[in-house]
Amino acid sequence: MKYRFIPACVMLTAGLVCCIMSIVQRWDVEYSLIALLIVLILFYLLGQIAAQIIGKVMAEHEAMVRAEEERLQREQEQAQEESENQEEDDTARENETENL
Numbered sequence: 001m002k003y004r005f006i007p008a009c010v011m012l013t014a015g016l017v018c019c020i021m022s023i024v025q026r027w028d029v030e031y032s033l034i035a036l037l038i039v040l041i042l043f044y045l046l047g048q049i050a051a052q053i054i055g056k057v058m059a060e061h062e063a064m065v066r067a068e069e070e071r072l073q074r075e076q077e078q079a080q081e082e083s084e085n086q087e088e089d090d091t092a093r094e095n096e097t098e099n100l
Contacts, residue, residue: 003055007047014043 018039022032 002058003051006051006054007044010047010050011040011044014039 015036018036019032021027022035027035
C-alpha cells in the first residue's frame with residue numbers, strides 16, 4: 001500500500017518529459033499524442049514492476065529484521081536462564097559446604 005503512488009509518479013514524469021520534447025521538437029499533434037500514449041503505458045508498466053520489486057525487498061528486509069530481533073531475544077533469555085541456573089548451583093554448593 002505504501003508504494004501505490006510509484007507507478008503514477010513514474011508515468012507522469014515520463015509523460016511530462018515526452019510533452020516537453022514534443023513541444024521543443026515541434027512534433028505534429030497526432031504524432032506527439034501517439035508518442036505520449038505509448039510512453040504513458042510503457043512507464044506505467046515499468047512503475048508497477050518497480051513498485052512490486054520494492055515492496056518485496058522491503059518485506060524481506062522487515063522479515064529478516066524481525067527474525068534477528070527474535071534470535072537476539074532468545075539468546076538473551078537463554079543467557080538469563082543460564083545465569084539463574086549458575087546461581088542455583090552456587091547456592092546448592094554453598095549449602096552442601098555448610099552442611100559438611
